[in-house]
Amino acid sequence: MKPLFLLLFFFLTIYQTEAQDQPLKIGVAGLNHGHVGWVFTANKRSDIEIVGIAEPNRELAECYMKQHGLSMDLVFDTLEEMLEKTKPEVVTGFGTTFAHLEIVQHCAPKGIHVMVEKPLAVSLEHALEMKALAELHKIHLITNYETSWYATNEKAHELFLAGQIGDARKIVVRDGHRGPKKIGVGPEFLEWLTDPHLNGAGALMDFGCYGANLSTWLLQGQRPISVTAITQQLNPADNPKVDDEATIIVTYPNSQTIIEASWNWPIGRKDMEIHGLTGAIFADNAKSLRIRMAQGYDGFREEKFELDSRKAPFDDPFSVLKAVVRGKLKLSPFDPYSLENNMIVMEILQAAKESAASGKTVFLSK
Incomplete structure (x- = not known):
């Protein structure tokens, strides 16, 4: 036998x-x-x-x-x-x-x-x-x-969790461009992207989700205490049904995240700042990162990184998908791709929409 x-x-x-x-x-x-x-x-x-x-x-x-x-x-x-x-x-x-x-x-x-x-x-x-x-x-x-593919975000996450700049006090995430119509998206995409029913909102949903996702990853799944949001419609001719400018303040027990989402910026951007007790990390784009360590009142020692793509399978979403489905990869808790992370993202976005509509801060249930 x-x-x-x-x-x-x-x-x-x-x-x-x-x-x-x-x-x-x-x-x-x-x-x-x-x-x-x-x-x-x-x-x-x-x-x-x-x-x-x-x-x-x-x-x-x-x-x-x-x-x-x-x-x-x-x-x-x-x-x-x-x-x-x-x-x-x-x-x-x-x-x-x-x-x-x-x-x-x-x-x-x-x-x-x-x-x-x-x-x-x-x-x-x-x-x-x-x-x-x-x-x-x-x-x-x-x-x-x-932004899950960005080597700079991975490096920022690594440095931050290693305690390089101390505990976070403020995270700022900015994502935006000139707006869907102005950058020339296809008509079939534009039709639903500017529809509040099919997209949920405008810039608040389209670009606000990035900051909520990255903040949740960096803070290892912390749920916020509250969310305060302001939205505007600065270009009603192109975006008649939805917001095109959103600022979301997400408060945590020991830190604050500011999410700036825009369809009005002349230059497209996806960047992030993490301000800690002893320094700050700046992920300027997909491959350029700076870390500044505080010296005195406004002085700092700066180190710059130019990074290649993330290592496989994280250099490509379909490689991640295959590795997860085939059992070769188990996503870490609150990884940007994970369901755990994105449920908190949805709590933040839902609260942001409610806050913008009511003009009041929305407190999340414990």
């Missing part, structure tokens, strides 16, 4: 290894998100395979299929039909934020994992239902942020 057991173990090991090395079978839900090009780029690799696309807009689908040299046979009118016909391992959401809940409602009972573009959901109510479904059916539900 022993030789037979060893033989079976050998073949099982070979089978599992081969299964992990097979391309990740991805279903794409929607094509009207401006970031959808990322999944088509990933499809050109040997470790990723798009097996089906759910998109009712045939003209839009034909445009993408022609652009990327793919067959319209991959395209189905409904998500339900695509799942039934193609049996993907995971589904990536590249439609409206409002559609994220529906994706999880269809995928979770079938054991199909889901990755959505930031933010996790259009509201905290949607997020809570998505979380319940993911946990009930034991699927991975992860959220992709461009």
